[in-house]
Amino acid sequence: MDTLRIGKTPIEVSVMGLGTGPWGNTSTWGFGDGYAEEDVKKAFKVSLDAGITLFDTAEVYGDGVAETILGEVLREYGAGRKLIVATKFMPGEGRQSRKDILEALVSSLRRLGLNTIDLYQIHYPLPPSPVDTWAEALKEAIDRGLTGAVGVSNFDEVEMRRMHEALTRHGVPLASNQVRYNVLFREIETNGVMAACRELGVTVIAWGPMAQGLLTGKYGPENPPRLARRERYKDILGRVPGVVAEMERVGRAHGGKTPAQVALNWVMAKGAIPIPGAKTAAQALDNTGALGWKMTCQEVARLDEASTGSA
Numbered sequence: 001m002d003t004l005r006i007g008k009t010p011i012e013v014s015v016m017g018l019g020t021g022p023w024g025n026t027s028t029w030g031f032g033d034g035y036a037e038e039d040v041k042k043a044f045k046v047s048l049d050a051g052i053t054l055f056d057t058a059e060v061y062g063d064g065v066a067e068t069i070l071g072e073v074l075r076e077y078g079a080g081r082k083l084i085v086a087t088k089f090m091p092g093e094g095r096q097s098r099k100d101i102l103e104a105l106v107s108s109l110r111r112l113g114l115n116t117i118d119l120y121q122i123h124y125p126l127p128p129s130p131v132d133t134w135a136e137a138l139k140e141a142i143d144r145g146l147t148g149a150v151g152v153s154n155f156d157e158v159e160m161r162r163m164h165e166a167l168t169r170h171g172v173p174l175a176s177n178q179v180r181y182n183v184l185f186r187e188i189e190t191n192g193v194m195a196a197c198r199e200l201g202v203t204v205i206a207w208g209p210m211a212q213g214l215l216t217g218k219y220g221p222e223n224p225p226r227l228a229r230r231e232r233y234k235d236i237l238g239r240v241p242g243v244v245a246e247m248e249r250v251g252r253a254h255g256g257k258t259p260a261q262v263a264l265n266w267v268m269a270k271g272a273i274p275i276p277g278a279k280t281a282a283q284a285l286d287n288t289g290a291l292g293w294k295m296t297c298q299e300v301a302r303l304d305e306a307s308t309g310s311a
């Protein structure tokens with residue numbers, strides 16, 4: 001398994017991770033209806049066996065359920081292995097102080113059953129976005145050994161530069177910015193985030209690398225996803241079949257790779273780390289087929305063109 005370092009930290013991760021967003025979440029993903037705890041645990045095991053070492057979660061996923069399940073599988077299967085655990089703090093009204101962040105981190109650690117994690121991220125730059133306070137709290141979290149590195153998520157270029165500066169004043173590198181990025185949603189290529197990440201040495205971690213399932217080939221205008229995704233994506237479902245058709249062509253040229261595998265390979269070709277969510281062992285196994293091959297520059301360009309052309 002190829003690895004890379006997160007930002008300017010010494011932390012090495014597999015070039016693809018595993019996201020735990022669907023673990024315990026009912027409103028978007030329907031946890032308990034078609035898949036359950038045993039399934040996501042098997043998804044973890046399959047990913048681990050394939051060499052994946054980066055596991056992304058958050059305090060809000062399933063209201064703590066995802067962290068709890070991740071803690072269980074880490075104990076069950078991860079003993080003796082260097083696995084990288086990333087979780088997130090969700091700021092909110094009345095939840096912005098240094099103390100709030102540190103208490104939230106301690107609660108996450110308790111659910112995970114760990115003394116320390118590798119990457120602690122501010123989930124959203126929610127107003128009033130007290131960047132200096134966040135930076136102080138994150139520095140303290142590192143000093144207390146609660147996390148190895150710190151990152152942000154869903155920060156635009158300006159917010160990310162402010163956070164980078166604030167952390168730099170404390171001598172702490174901003175390791176990563178976790179943002180939506182996939183063949184259909186390429187806004188970070190034009191809104192300055194990707195360029196700033198490159199300039200500052202901040203790793204892009206791509207959430208929704210399969211556009212929350214749209215790029216797996218099973219959804220389209222005639223077959224929309226259920227629950228929250230139905231409303232969320234109703235305006236772009238018409239674009240999906242054309243893009244997936246081009247992804248299938250790329251997949252055929254590489255021995256029959258699936259659209260999901262092509263979607264994830266494209267993210268890696270762009271220099272970002274995809275963290276696909278998986279509900280089942282079968283999905284996790286399919287996703288590991290994104291590893292060990294590289295699409296050509298021409299194929300990347302063709303997918304870019306298919307995505308732009310479909311706008």
Ligand SMILES: NC(=O)c1ccc[n+]([C@@H]2O[C@H](COP(=O)([O-])OP(=O)(O)OC[C@H]3O[C@@H](n4cnc5c(N)ncnc54)[C@H](OP(=O)(O)O)[C@@H]3O)[C@@H](O)[C@H]2O)c1
Pocket residue numbers: 018019020021022029056057123153154178179206207208209210211212213214216218225260275276277278279282283284286287
């Ligand atoms: N920082 C943030 O704000 C933020 C936001 C969202 C997510 N995240 C993180 O990023 C991770 C990835 O994003 P995501 O989970 O939202 O979206 P995603 O990885 O693009 O899509 C995951 C969904 O696609 C479907 N799927 C996965 N593998 C498949 C396969 N091989 N074949 C067919 N369908 C497959 C499953 O849903 P169905 O089977 O129901 O279609 C699965 O839940 C999350 O798990 C979470 O860790 C972060």
